[in-house]
Amino acid sequence: MRVTRLDGAEGPLAARRRVSRERPDAVVAPLAGGAAGLLGRSAPLISLLAAPPAGGGGSRLRRWLERRQARGSVLLVAPERPVAVACAQRWGLDLARIRLVAGSEGGLADDQVADLLRRRPGGRAWHLA
Secondary structure, X not given: OOEEEOOOOOOHHHHHHHHHHHOOOEEEEEOOOOOOOOOOOOOOEEEEOOXXXXXXXXXXXXXXXXXXXHHHOXXXXXOOHHHHHHHHHHHOOOHHHEEEOOOHHHOOOHHHHXXXXXXXXOOOOHHHO
């Protein structure tokens, strides 16, 4: 599985060009900053949630990019439950799309990405357990 990792340092337009050039099977990007906010649906997007969203922080453009990325992600990965709940409330997300993976702040390995995408459709959501 080819995975493209965006670190957030490149802007949304550069990230979009890179993903269209590399044609990966999946894209992993941090949600902070919205670097993957302009990606299309060419590859499944997994967004990493590192911390609860800041209330009203950043510019309108940044908040719009983050919201767009959050809503366009097939899965969101959070390191702990409070982060997941805060992000779901902030952007109006379904909690079933958020997975808890300890230590996910630093990124995900290729096998973790493949496992998350493989197990995506079924199973009981963590917030219902």
